Amino acid sequence: MTIDSSRGGGIRGGVHAHARPIREADIVVIDGLRVTSPARTAVDLAMAGDHGQALSIVDSARLTVRFPNADTRPPVTVDQLEESAEVLGWRPGLPMFRRAMAESVQDSGSAGSRAPGRCCWSGTCPSRSYRRTTASAGGTTTRTSRCPG
Known part of the structure; x- marks a missing residue:
């Protein structure tokens, strides 16, 4: 769980609370629950993994579905990813995220296809x-x- 704070994370009652600043633009409501946007979720996950995982996550967020339907979400833009990362400031996973962003391509064919x-x-x-x-x-x-x- 992510809480909108610069400090105070930890484990509370078995729930891992990650203290991170969150912009209102990085929050969406799905079925009545406030959750992080696809861009913010991709940034958070990419910063937590290794290079291959980060690249697959960023590629997946940017992927345009070839045969969309009514439930298909639009791809996340580079600007959305950069803005979501910017609010976090420096984090240990930021260099990995930046490297994945540099290697990512729009519509890569499939996430992590390279x-x-x-x-x-x-x-x-x-x-x-x-x-x-x-x-x-x-x-x-x-x-x-x-x-x-």
């Missing part, structure tokens, strides 16, 4: 190649890529 190739750049890819299968309305495409590292 994740398999990241290990190749670091030289930790065990197979030196990776395979990606993409499904679309026109069929399925499989592509095998060689690692550059």
Whole structure:
């Protein structure tokens, strides 16, 4: 649970309270409950994970659904993500969030779709190649890529 405060977090009655400043724009009401917006939720989660998780979270927030329906939420914009992060000030996860933002692309195809190739750049890819299968309305495409590292 996030509380609108700069201090006073901790565990209370089994509930983890995270003290963070929250803008009114970062609060939405769903079924009568006040919850953080998709942008703020993405920022909070991206700051808590590793690089792969942060990139997948940011990509997912920015993803435009290919076949939307009435319940599909619009993608989160870069500006919305930046504004939600700005209010937090410096946090230990901020550099990870910034790195994920720099690598994220609008409509990446699927959240974290570039994740398999990241290990190749670091030289930790065990197979030196990776395979990606993409499904679309026109069929399925499989592509095998060689690692550059």
